[in-house]
Amino acid sequence: MEKKKATIVLFSGDMDRALAAFNISVAAASLGMEVEVFFTFWGLGLLASRPYRLDKGSPLQRMLGLLSPGTPRRARLSRLNMAGIGKRAMLALMGKYRMPSLEELMGTAKSLGVRFVACTTTMALMGLEEQDLPAADGFAGAASYVARASESRLNLFI
Amino acid sequence: MEKKKATIVLFSGDMDRALAAFNISVAAASLGMEVEVFFTFWGLGLLASRPYRLDKGSPLQRMLGLLSPGTPRRARLSRLNMAGIGKRAMLALMGKYRMPSLEELMGTAKSLGVRFVACTTTMALMGLEEQDLPAADGFAGAASYVARASESRLNLFI
Amino acid sequence: MEKKKATIVLFSGDMDRALAAFNISVAAASLGMEVEVFFTFWGLGLLASRPYRLDKGSPLQRMLGLLSPGTPRRARLSRLNMAGIGKRAMLALMGKYRMPSLEELMGTAKSLGVRFVACTTTMALMGLEEQDLPAADGFAGAASYVARASESRLNLFI
Numbered sequence: 196m197e198k199k200k201a202t203i204v205l206f207s208g209d210m211d212r213a214l215a216a217f218n219i220s221v222a223a224a225s226l227g228m229e230v231e232v233f234f235t236f237w238g239l240g241l242l243a244s245r246p247y248r249l250d251k252g253s254p255l256q257r258m259l260g261l262l263s264p265g266t267p268r269r270a271r272l273s274r275l276n277m278a279g280i281g282k283r284a285m286l287a288l289m290g291k292y293r294m295p296s297l298e299e300l301m302g303t304a305k306s307l308g309v310r311f312v313a314c315t316t317t318m319a320l321m322g323l324e325e326q327d328l329p330a331a332d333g334f335a336g337a338a339s340y341v342a343r344a345s346e347s348r349l350n351l352f353i
Numbered sequence: 354m355e356k357k358k359a360t361i362v363l364f365s366g367d368m369d370r371a372l373a374a375f376n377i378s379v380a381a382a383s384l385g386m387e388v389e390v391f392f393t394f395w396g397l398g399l400l401a402s403r404p405y406r407l408d409k410g411s412p413l414q415r416m417l418g419l420l421s422p423g424t425p426r427r428a429r430l431s432r433l434n435m436a437g438i439g440k441r442a443m444l445a446l447m448g449k450y451r452m453p454s455l456e457e458l459m460g461t462a463k464s465l466g467v468r469f470v471a472c473t474t475t476m477a478l479m480g481l482e483e484q485d486l487p488a489a490d491g492f493a494g495a496a497s498y499v500a501r502a503s504e505s506r507l508n509l510f511i
Numbered sequence: 512m513e514k515k516k517a518t519i520v521l522f523s524g525d526m527d528r529a530l531a532a533f534n535i536s537v538a539a540a541s542l543g544m545e546v547e548v549f550f551t552f553w554g555l556g557l558l559a560s561r562p563y564r565l566d567k568g569s570p571l572q573r574m575l576g577l578l579s580p581g582t583p584r585r586a587r588l589s590r591l592n593m594a595g596i597g598k599r600a601m602l603a604l605m606g607k608y609r610m611p612s613l614e615e616l617m618g619t620a621k622s623l624g625v626r627f628v629a630c631t632t633t634m635a636l637m638g639l640e641e642q643d644l645p646a647a648d649g650f651a652g653a654a655s656y657v658a659r660a661s662e663s664r665l666n667l668f669i
Contacts, residue, residue: 353364
């Protein structure tokens with residue numbers, strides 16, 4: 196029997212939204228679903244191993260790169276971030292209750308077979324190449340995303 | 354015949370997004386669907402009867418509690434809130450056109466059988482117990498959410 | 512054989528989120544799906560041909576209208592907008608890589624048969640009439656949205 200599919204668009208690069216996306220991904224993969232996360236726009240930076248755009252790209256791309264966090268460790272809270280104070284409080288609470296960090300949760304998702312796909316349109320816009328996004332398992336555009344989503348039992352835009 | 358299911362993740366605690374979530378919930382329940390709203394992260398405060406975390410929890414949890422609005426009445430607009438001016442304008446317009454407030458809409462949803470489920474992971478993080486969230490009909494984690502969502506005809510992340 | 516349906520709630524009026532919504536809509540329509548976008552709350556302004564609420568409505572509605580961008584051209588970035596600097600950088604990059612603007616993308620969606628539906632509840636709240644939203648193909652409430660969504664293969668809330 197074919198496995199049920201779940202497909203999540205991760206548009207946001209915020210830590211709290213990404214935590215929600217990967218908690219759901221891990222739960223779905225644990226229940227035997229075939230999960231794909233499609234990283235687009237601000238979410239794309241979560242596939243980078245280091246802040247991108249500091250050393251290459253056009254001035255405009257560097258500006259976006261400087262401001263866009265990039266890497267899971269640099270992701271911010273969507274609210275109450277307060278120049279990092281709210282984020283540090285959240286991280287301290289997560290550590291206290293032994294909850295996995297965003298990086299750990301993404302690692303667990305990978306180990307359970309969740310597939311990470313980078314949006315090629317966003318890559319072109321930001322001047323990123325495949326080697327800039329080492330955490331990506333694949334690279335695709337919106338048509339490819341829609342084809343998969345239309346076969347999925349669970350679709351979310353986060 | 355089994356009823357069609359709708360499952361909404363309410364991640365946001367903002368008044369405007371919550372209004373959208375419960376307008377859709379009420380419409381779906383009115384059309385005979387079995388609706389569940391899964392309150393997580395900032396959305397969890399909407400299940401509280403009073404601002405939580407003021408009188409207990411660790412200092413970090415109290416800090417998050419002080420900043421996170423809690424209770425439907427304290428929910429803010431996601432934009433144009435302007436220290437409450439935009440929100441008051443919105444409330445005044447809603448009153449003028451006899452539209453239900455967020456609290457009334459949540460009451461209507463309940464009376465139509467919409468089930469309110471609190472995310473236990475968020476509860477642990479924020480140091481909340483079941484009695485802190487009197488509006489909740491149930492308490493569950495991501496696995497339970499995913500199991501239901503994969504059987505639902507309508508899934509949204511708000 | 513009946514066509515597969517996709518239904519997108521466009522709650523946000525931000526340029527980046529709207530670009531994502533219409534990129535997905537265009538891809539879905541190109542793949543032969545029947546696509547409907549339901550414009551609600553801040554998203555409703557994208558159906559206006561000019562900033563609405565400047566010359567009519569109650570003072571409260573005019574205030575919301577002044578602050579809410581209205582028209583695709585006036586849509587802002589959800590982050591890094593920086594009083595328009597971030598948006599201009601994004602527009603410059605989009606132009607450089609020959610990516611369509613939001614207005615062009617919405618035009619393409621229309622030409623592929625994507626249906627634009629305005630939320631009548633939001634219209635009442637903002638004091639808008641049908642002639643204020645010339646880009647709308649239809650006008651409907653939440654019940655109509657839910658009926659369609661429950662028959663759709665792809666549902667997103669953006």
